[in-house]
Amino acid sequence: MFSTIAIAPVRGLVLAGLSILGLVAVLAHALVLLLTISVGLAMLMPWAIGLGRRVTGARRKLAARWDGVYIPWPYSPAPEPPEPDEEGLYLYEEHLYNSPRTPMLYRKVDWMLDDRATWRDLAWLLLNASIGNVLALAPAALIIYGALTLPWGGLLIMLGFLLGPMFLRLHTAGSRVLLGLPLRTGPRAMSKRFTKWGYSFGLFALSLNSVFMLIVFPRAWKVANTRRKLASEWSGVPVAQSTATRTTWRDLRFFALDPIVGVLTTVVPFVLLLYAGWGLAVPQTWRWFVPPTEPDWAFGWYGQFAGSDWLAIPAAVGLSAVALWITPPLIRLNGQWVRTMLAPADDLTQRVLELAKTRADATDAAAAELRRIEQDLHDGAQARLVAMGLGLGALEHLIDQDPDRAKQVLSKVRSNSAQALAELRDLVRGIHPPVLADRGLGDAVRALALDTPLPVKVQVDLPRRLDPPIETAAYFAISEALTNVSKHAEAASVGVDVRLVEDTLELTVRDDGRGGADVSRGTGLRGVARRLSAFDGVMTVHSPVGGPTTIRMTLRVSAG
Structure with missing residues (x-):
């Protein structure tokens, strides 16, 4: 106990020195952010944030060594190295790179900036230079001032030694709140x-x-x-x-x-x-x-x-x-x-260039859709109908010779008929869902949410029905986004917002999943972007590593 009281002022001076290193880290954050934005030196960002993490990591070690208080490591897992595609190229946000170095750098920057613990570290670095220094330096200041004002200062010296352990415990408690795991994950x-x-x-x-x-x-x-x-x-x-x-x-x-x-x-x-x-x-x-x-x-x-x-x-x-x-x-x-x-x-030349590009995208999307329908018919309903024909042929020969066997064949024919009908219904629903034609986009999205394996909260603000092509494009865009979330995001819930603002239809799909490049890169989402381009639409995907994914889509609609 006496050793703890005697050494507490020295430990406070150590924490004050740590706060000076923290201020250096804060200045490094500001300088690197300026250089990154002005001249593009993004490669310095991980170094600056890493410097702050080393300072806060030292405080965690001191808390465990001095006070026996364990402050857990709160940072989200580092991103995985990017994987090359078939041609040996690396994809990051629709850009291809010959080397994994640049995509990995951008992933690391996104990982650090989107991590809540990074901002909590920055708050601790700033508060430690003010409130933290009051707690850390007060015992030493009382002792030094008391030594300079003896004999009356002897009381201040005793007070400095007695308050030292209590002030350090307060410093550790505050550090544990800011540097530990967040209290909520929303x-x-x-x-x-x-x-x-x-x-x-x-x-x-x-x-x-x-x-x-x-x-x-x-x-x-x-x-x-x-x-x-x-x-x-x-x-x-x-x-x-x-x-x-x-x-x-x-x-x-x-x-x-x-x-x-x-x-x-x-x-x-x-x-x-x-x-x-x-x-x-x-x-x-x-x-x-x-x-x-x-x-x-x-x-x-x-x-x-x-x-x-x-x-x-x-x-x-x-x-x-x-x-x-x-x-x-x-x-x-x-x-x-x-x-x-x-x-x-908005002159004629610019508009012609835009229309030429969107027409090409729309043509490619339509061709891809026709190929999908043809493949579905060939592999699904057509194969079922062929099996039904063969079964009926066998049934014709067996119905008199082997009635029991004929019943089995008839059961298979009935099963193939039901499956062919279900596949045709799915195919028709994939071309233009009946609920979309009958009830409109809002109810179609709600029906889509019911078929999604995740809890989906839908908010719709549509004062009127839209043109059928717009509703179809919006429906399938939301459908593909929900499919992407279900496959890759590892989310617990999803939110879908559909609203009409003047002449723009805004679609937003948010989830609370893990995010990352695997969520935001996919041929399905690129197909959505091509489909939306036919309506002067734009799609943006924000999917930080370890954080939620937000897909925003806009379509231009005609005035109603």
């Missing part, structure tokens, strides 16, 4: 908000980088297409890709204004969270390391807010909450800005 609301803020920070960096596109304008059209894609994926505002292979005046006008408009729509969340992080990282405890004669530039109004240094922490937490709350609408506003400036011109 949707990661906070991590999603941090992810949205990361998107906002990325768009902010890209807006600053837009001015350089005016210098390298011959290649600017590629960056413009990237901004269209990010507007769809990050902001949730779909922007059609341009078919042009050169930089247009429309692109240059966007890059000239984006450093102003784009920055204004993304700078507020960035500044608020940066300022809040500074307030958490530089609280009252760090004043102990700064001489009183030094200027107070490092603390700003945090140190003197309402005359109290301790209000730095709640002020920083409040600013963080505001930054995360306003981020989603602001990045959507940025997406609207990109669509306004970079949406392809």
